[in-house]
């Protein structure tokens with residue numbers, strides 16, 4: 412799946428730099444389910460609210476040790492310095508609040524094997540993303556509840 416597809420740095424990117432903003436038509440959960448397999452491109456941005464991601468945002472792959480993060484629900488920014496040609500990846504768990512899961516083969520030492528909702532992450536990882544601001548705001552509402 413997604414073999415040969417992904418987003419790669421065309422030049423060095425500085426930490427904190429805005430890389431792209433997720434865009435796409437809004438979908439309800441029912442609409443996401445109706446789309447079936449294509450729902451892999453649905454980005455959750457609120458309770459029961461999704462974006463049907465357009466390119467280039469839909470090409471961003473997952474890593475359990477990500478070099479970019481999603482801020483304010485839609486802003487993709489570098490979490491660290493990214494050299495030219497490195498693949499850009501974010502942690503899908505930082506935008507997932509529902510029961511969605513995905514097998515991960517990111518092969519980083521931090522790999523969790525299965526990607527699940529934000530609330531299933533170990534607390535130190537949740538806290539790190541929360542402090543960075545690299546987690547969708549609606550998930551932090553759940554976190555503090």
Ligand SMILES: [Zn+2]
Pocket residue numbers: 474475476515516517518519521522523524
């Ligand atoms: Zn992984």
